[in-house]
Amino acid sequence: MKSILVTLDSNYLKPLKVMLKSLFINNPNEEFDIYLMHSSIKEEELEDLDRFIEAEGGRLKIVQINDSYFEDAPTLLHYTKAMYYRLLAFKFLPEELDRILYLDPDILVINPIDELYNMDIDNYLYAAAYHNIITIKRINRIRLNAYDIKEYYNSGVLLMNLKLQRETISEEEIFDFVKNNRSKLIMPDQDIINSLYSKKIKSIDEKLYNYDARYYSYYKITSNGKCDMDYVINNTVFIHFCGKKKPWKKSYSGKFHSLYKHYEKLAMNTKY
Amino acid sequence: MKSILVTLDSNYLKPLKVMLKSLFINNPNEEFDIYLMHSSIKEEELEDLDRFIEAEGGRLKIVQINDSYFEDAPTLLHYTKAMYYRLLAFKFLPEELDRILYLDPDILVINPIDELYNMDIDNYLYAAAYHNIITIKRINRIRLNAYDIKEYYNSGVLLMNLKLQRETISEEEIFDFVKNNRSKLIMPDQDIINSLYSKKIKSIDEKLYNYDARYYSYYKITSNGKCDMDYVINNTVFIHFCGKKKPWKKSYSGKFHSLYKHYEKLAMNTKY
Numbered sequence: 006m007k008s009i010l011v012t013l014d015s016n017y018l019k020p021l022k023v024m025l026k027s028l029f030i031n032n033p034n035e036e037f038d039i040y041l042m043h044s045s046i047k048e049e050e051l052e053d054l055d056r057f058i059e060a061e062g063g064r065l066k067i068v069q070i071n072d073s074y075f076e077d078a079p080t081l082l083h084y085t086k087a088m089y090y091r092l093l094a095f096k097f098l099p100e101e102l103d104r105i106l107y108l109d110p111d112i113l114v115i116n117p118i119d120e121l122y123n124m125d126i127d128n129y130l131y132a133a134a135y136h137n138i139i140t141i142k143r144i145n146r147i148r149l150n151a152y153d154i155k156e157y158y159n160s161g162v163l164l165m166n167l168k169l170q171r172e173t174i175s176e177e178e179i180f181d182f183v184k185n186n187r188s189k190l191i192m193p194d195q196d197i198i199n200s201l202y203s204k205k206i207k208s209i210d211e212k213l214y215n216y217d218a219r220y221y222s223y224y225k226i227t228s229n230g231k232c233d234m235d236y237v238i239n240n241t242v243f244i245h246f247c248g249k250k251k252p253w254k255k256s257y258s259g260k261f262h263s264l265y266k267h268y269e270k271l272a273m274n275t276k277y
Numbered sequence: 278m279k280s281i282l283v284t285l286d287s288n289y290l291k292p293l294k295v296m297l298k299s300l301f302i303n304n305p306n307e308e309f310d311i312y313l314m315h316s317s318i319k320e321e322e323l324e325d326l327d328r329f330i331e332a333e334g335g336r337l338k339i340v341q342i343n344d345s346y347f348e349d350a351p352t353l354l355h356y357t358k359a360m361y362y363r364l365l366a367f368k369f370l371p372e373e374l375d376r377i378l379y380l381d382p383d384i385l386v387i388n389p390i391d392e393l394y395n396m397d398i399d400n401y402l403y404a405a406a407y408h409n410i411i412t413i414k415r416i417n418r419i420r421l422n423a424y425d426i427k428e429y430y431n432s433g434v435l436l437m438n439l440k441l442q443r444e445t446i447s448e449e450e451i452f453d454f455v456k457n458n459r460s461k462l463i464m465p466d467q468d469i470i471n472s473l474y475s476k477k478i479k480s481i482d483e484k485l486y487n488y489d490a491r492y493y494s495y496y497k498i499t500s501n502g503k504c505d506m507d508y509v510i511n512n513t514v515f516i517h518f519c520g521k522k523k524p525w526k527k528s529y530s531g532k533f534h535s536l537y538k539h540y541e542k543l544a545m546n547t548k549y
Contacts, residue, residue, distance in 0.1 A: 115539075233527070234529075234534050234535060234538050235527075235538060237535075237538075238535065238538040238539055238541075238542050239538075239542055255505070255507075257506075260534065260535060261535045262506050262532065262535075263506060263509075263510065263532060263533045263534075263535055263536035264535035264536050264539055266506050266507060266509075266510040266511075267387075267510055267536055267539065269510075270510050270511055
């Protein structure tokens with residue numbers, strides 16, 4: 006049994022189905038509990054998702070967040086309080102869950118997840134990958150330099166050590182950090198994880214576990230050709246469609262466009 | 278029951294498996310007889326292919342051609358006598374077969390074939406698509422202009438009316454044509470079909486049945502955006518990787534590279 010966490014609103018239900026379909030297809034012998042943290046998704050949408058997941062042999066576990074919980078939490082101009090869901094998921098998930106794999110909905114899962122899922126993370130809050138593109142690293146280090154971070158981890162794929170999080174993560178510390186750094190926060194949850202917990206993140210290979218779909222050529226060149234299309238298709242677990250251009254949008258173009266649309270077709274043609 | 282024809286040598290056995298895997302996956306409720314016309318594929322390779330096809334619920338039917346059959350047929354510098362297999366398949370296939378679908382091995386089958394397969398071709402020798410790229414059309418019309426062809430059909434996907442072919446196609450006419458046009462023939466079997474039988478070919482939509490993987494942008498622009506990635510993935514039956522650059526080669530790059538490698542992985546991971 007493996008536990009997956011997603012936190013999203015209605016706009017991402019279609020990409021979520023594509024992500025889940027790819028997860029199920031490429032992990033055929035696993036059983037999945039899909040935890041969905043949300044505040045505003047409609048009842049009929051949840052029922053539809055429930056049937057979709059059940060048709061694939063998984064179970065949907067709904068974690069409805071009452072927005073009053075975050076009444077006193079500081080907010081940011083362009084973000085809803087949902088930015089805290091990923092950070093504080095450990096407070097809302099069942100006590101008996103020791104670990105969970107958080108996945109963004111703009112991801113394709115194209116190989117088995119078990120090696121990552123079963124990884125030893127005893128002394129870490131998270132396992133995550135940082136994107137080793139020079140410009141991304143430099144910009145984010147400069148932006149958040151007061152907080153002594155070495156790498157800037159991407160929070161789209163997060164293996165969470167819920168047990169250790171319950172023991173050590175403080176809600177107040179997070180809220181205080183947001184209050185004191187409002188002007189600096191661009192991607193708030195990711196910035197918070199990096200600024201507060203960087204040293205407690207186990208680093209995993211981005212080419213396997215958080216492959217940024219925009220950088221095919223970069224990965225290929227910097228690996229001396231090793232990380233070519235053949236390698237990605239046979240080894241990469243998560244292809245992450247980072248950035249503003251999304252593969253479900255009309256104007257998209259990219260190396261993994263045809264593959265994304267392939268899984269989208271399979272998801273949309275699922276009978277349930 | 279549907280009959281598929283392929284004619285190839287050992288070099289194309291791996292792409293053939295990819296093509297067949299995509300055919301089987303996207304036509305799950307069909308039964309297939311796969312006719313393989315060849316002269317030199319080794320016994321162990323044939324056995325391997327037989328087991329691969331059987332694992333998918335299909336049947337391999339081997340049509341071994343004795344090269345002495347074509348002893349007196351004219352040859353061309355860079356082509357073996359295998360160039361006649363596709364043209365004269367009707368002579369070697371079982372008498373009771375009325376139609377068969379010939380497919381090149383550099384094809385992905387990404388949607389059901391039944392609408393094409395069951396098409397009315399009563400008064401035609403073939404159904405095929407021509408590639409409507411202006412330069413291709415012009416060059417081939419000029420090159421073969423003595424033979425009054427309107428369109429230049431691609432012979433990578435050919436639905437064959439074997440009954441009518443048996444009644445009307447003459448081996449001698451083909452051999453004479455080759456003798457008299459040696460210097461003009463670049464893609465000999467395709468040139469022969471176009472020059473001799475153009476008016477007996479039923480034209481089918483290239484965007485559905487012979488989508489040239491090199492021309493994504495061309496198809497999209499000339500269809501006013503209709504034939505985008507979404508359309509292709511959901512409607513196109515055969516993506517044809519025409520030209521010298523093949524998706525199973527290291528140096529390949531193209532819009533359908535990730536999709537091709539996906540099916541290649543599925544083919545290579547088939548257990549049999």
